[in-house]
Amino acid sequence: MVVIMKPGFSKEQLDHAIQEMERCGVNVMISRGAETTILGAEGNAQSIDVEKMQSLPGVERVMRVSEPYKKANRKYHPDDTVVEIAPGVKVGGKRLLVAAGPCSVESEEQITAIARSAKDTGAQALRGGAFKPRTSPYAFQGMGYTGLDLLEKARMATGLPVVTEIMNTDDVDYFAEHVDVIQVGARNMQNFDLLKRLGRLTKPILLKRGLSSTIEEWLMSAEYILAGGNPNVILCERGIRTFETFTRNTLDLSAVLAVKRQSHLPVMVDPSHASGQAWMVERMALAAITAGADGLIIEVHNDPIHALCDGQQSITPEQFRTLMEKAARVAECVGREV
Numbered sequence: 051m052v053v054i055m056k057p058g059f060s061k062e063q064l065d066h067a068i069q070e071m072e073r074c075g076v077n078v079m080i081s082r083g084a085e086t087t088i089l090g091a092e093g094n095a096q097s098i099d100v101e102k103m104q105s106l107p108g109v110e111r112v113m114r115v116s117e118p119y120k121k122a123n124r125k126y127h128p129d130d131t132v133v134e135i136a137p138g139v140k141v142g143g144k145r146l147l148v149a150a151g152p153c154s155v156e157s158e159e160q161i162t163a164i165a166r167s168a169k170d171t172g173a174q175a176l177r178g179g180a181f182k183p184r185t186s187p188y189a190f191q192g193m194g195y196t197g198l199d200l201l202e203k204a205r206m207a208t209g210l211p212v213v214t215e216i217m218n219t220d221d222v223d224y225f226a227e228h229v230d231v232i233q234v235g236a237r238n239m240q241n242f243d244l245l246k247r248l249g250r251l252t253k254p255i256l257l258k259r260g261l262s263s264t265i266e267e268w269l270m271s272a273e274y275i276l277a278g279g280n281p282n283v284i285l286c287e288r289g290i291r292t293f294e295t296f297t298r299n300t301l302d303l304s305a306v307l308a309v310k311r312q313s314h315l316p317v318m319v320d321p322s323h324a325s326g327q328a329w330m331v332e333r334m335a336l337a338a339i340t341a342g343a344d345g346l347i348i349e350v351h352n353d354p355i356h357a358l359c360d361g362q363q364s365i366t367p368e369q370f371r372t373l374m375e376k377a378a379r380v381a382e383c384v385g386r387e388v
């Protein structure tokens with residue numbers, strides 16, 4: 051249930067409304083937006099009498115919330131959430147956040163060179179996996195902690211904040227200290243122990259949509275992190291499994307619209323994993339901008355043919371430059387900027 055206060059309500063009226071809700075055994079979350087203040091009931095709100103709440107002085111409107119996600123719900127928090135990933139670098143506002151970089155960190159030269167060119171081209175963050183979730187145990191598994199060190203070197207060389215995937219709950223404290231955005235990959239979207247641990251941080255979390263997850267399941271995973279007290283959740287649509295095999299996944303752009311309607315959290319799109327093919331990445335990225343995405347995360351590699359992971363979907367720095375030029379024009383058409 052949410053209780054929307056009238057503009058200009060008094061402190062006494064607010065306290066009274068809160069007491070009335072608490073009396074019915076729920077916890078009250080207060081969301082103070084630019085225009086409205088909303089009280090959200092956490093817990094079983096069935097025993098709250100809607101008519102009675104509605105008649106309290108200072109109360110504008112009372113609504114039952116049928117969705118199981120509460121803190122992630124736009125009804126509780128009408129304003130868009132803006133997550134700051136580094137001083138002055140934000141996602142969720144007018145400017146789109148573009149993160150670029152290789153699937154995996156492979157060497158110091160590789161990651162630093164890609165980071166420099168990504169920065170020159172206008173990317174605001176560097177992506178790169180150090181711990182890789184691979185389908186085959188024989189495939190390159192990532193450089194691990196050495197890879198994280200190299201990402202820090204690339205950050206030092208360019209100033210770009212780094213986004214990298216966590217796989218193990220035991221690594222949460224290490225990641226919290228060494229990376230700027232902790233990515234939860236599609237395969238771990240429902241690793242609830244991991245989500246709970248990440249909920250205890252304030253570090254931004256990039257939560258990718260699970261391979262076959264519904265929008266509601268995805269938002270419930272975000273809810274785990276929010277419920278733990280971490281408000282800095284960024285969602286990422288990265289394509290879902292369908293019967294189609296031509297593409298690696300099917301980019302669900304309608305999910306971007308759905309999630310932005312249902313939730314206040316920023317949403318990024320990963321056109322690389324969604325399509326699995328480098329030649330599709332630019333168009334998918336532009337489509338994502340028109341669909342209302344708040345950012346893009348794109349695999350860029352200086353030598354895609356020899357990449358240790360996901361070379362077929364990685365674009366070159368030159369292709370990334372063209373993409374960014376077009377992205378700026380498309381963003382302007384929809385009232386955004388890159």
Ligand code: PEP
Nearest residue numbers: 179235236237258288323
């Ligand atoms: C990645 O970003 O490198 C990755 C493995 O993505 P996903 O979890 O979306 O497959």
Ligand code: MN
Nearest residue numbers: 153349359360
């Ligand atoms: Mn990849």
